[in-house]
Amino acid sequence: MKYQIVIAGFGGQGVVFLVKVLAICAGNRNIAFLGTENHGMSQRGGSVSCDIKIGEFTNPVIDKNQADLMIALEKNEGLRNLAFLKLSGTLVTNAKDKDKYPELPFSGFAKIDAFKKAERGEFPIQGLNVYMLGFALVNDKNFPFSVQEVKDAITSMNAKVAEQNIVILDQAMRDAKESK
Amino acid sequence: MKQTLMGNDAIAWGLIHANVDMVSGYPGTPSSEILTVVQQIKHKLNLNVYAEWGTNEKVGFEVAYAGAIAGKRTCATMKQVGLNVASDALMSAAYIGNLGGMLLIAADDPGFHSSQTEQDSRVFAKFARIPVLDPATPQDAYDLTKYGVELSEKFQIPVMLRPVMRVCHAREIIEMDEETNFKPNIGEFKRDVPRWGAVPRKDRFPQGKEQLNRIEVIKEYNWDNLLKSEFDKCEGKNRVLVITSGTGYGFTKETLSDLDLEADVVKVLMPYPLPVEQMRDRFKSYDKVLVVEEPYPCVEEQIASPNVYGKNTNSIHQIDEMSKEEILKAFQNIGFYEGENIYATPPSLDFEVEARPPALCPGCPHRDVYYAITKVFKKKKSIYPSDIGCYTLALAQGAIDSILCMGASVSMASGFSISDPDKTVVATIGDGTFFHSGIAPLINAVYQNHKFILVILDNSTIAMTGRQTTPSRANKDIDIKKIVEGMGIECMEHHYSYEMQDNIDFFREVKKVHADATGPTVVVVREFCILDRERAPEFIPNIFAKVDPELCIACDQCTTIYKCPPMAYNDDGVIEIDPFLCAGCGGCLDVVCPTDAFVQDFDYLKRGN
Structure with a gap:
């Protein structure tokens, strides 16, 4: 298997957390992977994009026109990184309903106003990353891991907050199915 | 034992598994996690290790260096610009040498992700005449950390490990030692004034001669132990040879595979000192030799020959970090690839997106x-x-x-x-x-x-x-x-x-x-x-702010001079505070707004924030 995922967001949204979850998913199944993370300056609310390449790869960076999936935790951060997604790939993005969203040429596309849902108290904003992962699980038909594998990875990351994260993941998957 | 680790974690484990028990340095992206992780391992396994920050990189280096003089295995960690600060100590240490192994880790940042220069620490190692190791992946980083400590002890000279950001902050499954049998060297300073207290010109001149001899010996060592087998693997049926250092290897392999091209690829683990004659001898059987390395032409300058291409021949990018697209273009430039650029951005995807530069945190x-x-x-x-x-x-x-x-x-x-x-x-x-x-x-x-x-x-x-x-x-x-x-x-x-x-x-x-x-x-x-x-927590007053839309006159004062991330214009052209970002510092309530439109949001916490 070869599957390349870009996760785009900004500092503080927990982009690196998702890389770790996907890395554990791959590791648990004994599949090789290479990921790359942003540390340092990007902590301060700046753009953060992390790559994870699942399968036999020799460098951790995703080049343009190569990614199978992009999970965008915010609209503009998704648009900023579009060049990395191949046309047969899937984009799942958080974007406000009221904002205009451009027509895009990708095979897979799904968006949701996760900010609005968090504002309404449907899930805590700190769980936005996990929420968008759940949303991607439903909307990317080629997603390389099963729901259970993702849940196991979340549990082994941090057992203390796993329960809450899994609730968010389930909710996102329900929301994704409803909005389909 | 298999472990999922980030490059810097892998380096930290490599140090412990190399029996390094003194680590000193100064934080700087992308190197900072190395020392922190050594501290974590120390506490987890209850090891007797000195792993502490110095006041600056020079201090950090000198603490570690003295340890190595006294026979300990030691390490100094820093980012590439930190090495500038430590360079005074390094230049002399490269003459005097050490008894215990000393690994100098200088993490480079091609692409200026969080550094003011894009300098190449491998070139610094060459300047100081010490060997340098260049890992391509976190696994390499683990292996070369252990190797570097051994090498330093063998040749009695500091050895540099030069990981770039895409190694430090890359993550993969690492194969590492099954068990941690931590057995550090015993430290004992042995007086040797002509060596440790070498003065010019009497003592330093012979040390300088030794330094030159040592580099020649290490060149041979590099050939016999690292490079020869790499060249021997090449079957010689290809017309193009790619010499890679560090991340260049991984990027080159993937580009070749993506483009369905065949070339011989040599991975240089020790980019200085290079056994130039032996290498040039092997170049003869190729039409073209391309060097892929970052950020400076360190290997290229050492092996320069008429059929060697790289940064100095303007065949590959000279600034910014590695990408497969740059390697593809280099293949085009040397006439090795004539197909299309598969890494190009489709023009329909070129959106203008507002920049999101890093900012001081809300509440800072x-x-x-x-x-x-x-x-x-x-x-x-x-x-x-x-x-x-x-x-x-x-x-x-x-x-x-x-x-x-x-x-x-x-x-x-x-x-x-x-x-x-x-x-x-x-x-x-x-x-x-x-x-x-x-x-x-x-x-x-x-x-x-x-x-x-x-x-x-x-x-x-x-x-x-x-x-x-x-x-x-x-x-x-x-x-x-x-x-x-x-x-x-x-x-x-x-x-x-x-x-x-x-x-x-x-x-x-x-x-x-x-x-x-x-x-x-x-x-x-x-x-x-x-x-x-x-x-x-003892300083934050938990005074959360909101905007009185009647008072906001859209004067831009807060968005240009105060610049707090939660403040932005909404669709009505009025400033709004993003409740997810407000830290409750209360800093904007006074003076900042000329019409006092920022007011306390008394219900903020009640809303479950």
Whole structure:
């Protein structure tokens, strides 16, 4: 298997957390992977994009026109990184309903106003990353891991907050199915 | 044992598995996690290891180096610009050498992700005439860390490990030692004055000759142990040979595979010193040899030959980090690939997206202090030199005019005060940077009576790189105020207040004192870091803000001068505060808005935030 995922967001949204979850998913199944993370300056609310390449790869960076999936935790951060997604790939993005969203040429596309849902108290904003992962699980038909594998990875990351994260993941998957 | 690790974690484990028990250094992206992870392993496995930050990279290097002289296995960690600071010590250590192994880790940052230069530490190793190892992946980083320590002990010279950001912050499954049988060397300093106390010219000249001989021996070692087998693997049926160093290997392999091309690829693990003659001999069987490395042409310059292509022949990019697209273009440039650019951006996807530069955190006291400084010391009549740290982000507030390197704010304030005496020079520096390299230039300013204002922003942590402990917070309370007073001058002190007027009033007072001063006016502002879980809660008043839409006149004051991330215009053209981002510092309620449109949101916490 070869599957390349870009996760785009900004500092503080927990982009690196998702890389770790996907890395554990791959590791648990004994599949090789290479990921790359942003540390340092990007902590301060700046753009953060992390790559994870699942399968036999020799460098951790995703080049343009190569990614199978992009999970965008915010609209503009998704648009900023579009060049990395191949046309047969899937984009799942958080974007406000009221904002205009451009027509895009990708095979897979799904968006949701996760900010609005968090504002309404449907899930805590700190769980936005996990929420968008759940949303991607439903909307990317080629997603390389099963729901259970993702849940196991979340549990082994941090057992203390796993329960809450899994609730968010389930909710996102329900929301994704409803909005389909 | 298989473990999922980030490159810096892998290096830390490599150090422990190489029986290194003294690690010293200074934080800097992308190197910072190495020492922190050694500390974590130390506590987890209850190992007797010295793993502590130095006040700067030179200090860090020298502590580790002395350990290696005394027979310990040691390591100094830093980022590439930190090596500039440590370079004085390195250059001499490269003559004198060591008994225990010493690994110098200098992490490079091609692409300027969080560094002011893109310098190549491999070239520094060449300059210092010490061997350097260049890992391509976290697995390499683990293996070469252990290898480097052994090599250093074998050749009695510091060895450099040069991981780039895409190794330090890459993550993969690592195969590492099954068990940790930690057996560090016993430290015992053996007096050898002609060696450890070598003086010019009598002792240093023979050491210089030894250095030259040693490099020749290591070249042969590099060929016999690392390079020959790489060349022997090449079958010779291909017309193109790609010589790679570090990440260049992984990028080249993938590009070849993506483009369905065949070339021989050699992975250079030790890019200096290179056995040039043996290598050139192998080049003869190829039409073209391309060198893929970053960021400088370190290997290329050593092996230069008529059929060698790289940065110096303008065949591959000379600046910015590695990408497969750049390698594809290099293949095109040397006539190896004639197909299309598969890594090009489809033109339909080129959207203009508003930049999102990093900013001071919501609730960061630096923002308020800079705001107060620019209120009191007007732009037209002032010069604002600043320094390296989080507070550099106050650039966005128009509160910084110059940034050079660690500690330069103070000495540049001296220089500006002499060269443009009609302006008020207000320099800013953080406490970490002041300890690192701000003290010597301040002594100079007192010594030479330079008239400027120095504001030391004391948040008692090294915030930018992940809140490492500052000298003032570890053993003793090293007080900046007393350091300044020790120079024979007064140090004004202010405790940051979330009521902006207090900060402004303080700087008005500073202005008065400065008017009558003949030398530097130094102030320390006691702050905290909003991300500092230990200290921040006692300072944050939990006063959350919202905007009274009737009062906002869209004057841009808050979005241009105060610059707090939660503040942005909504669709109605009125400023709105993003409740997810507001830190509850209350800093904007006073002074910041000319129409007082920021008001307290009393229901904020009740809404479950």
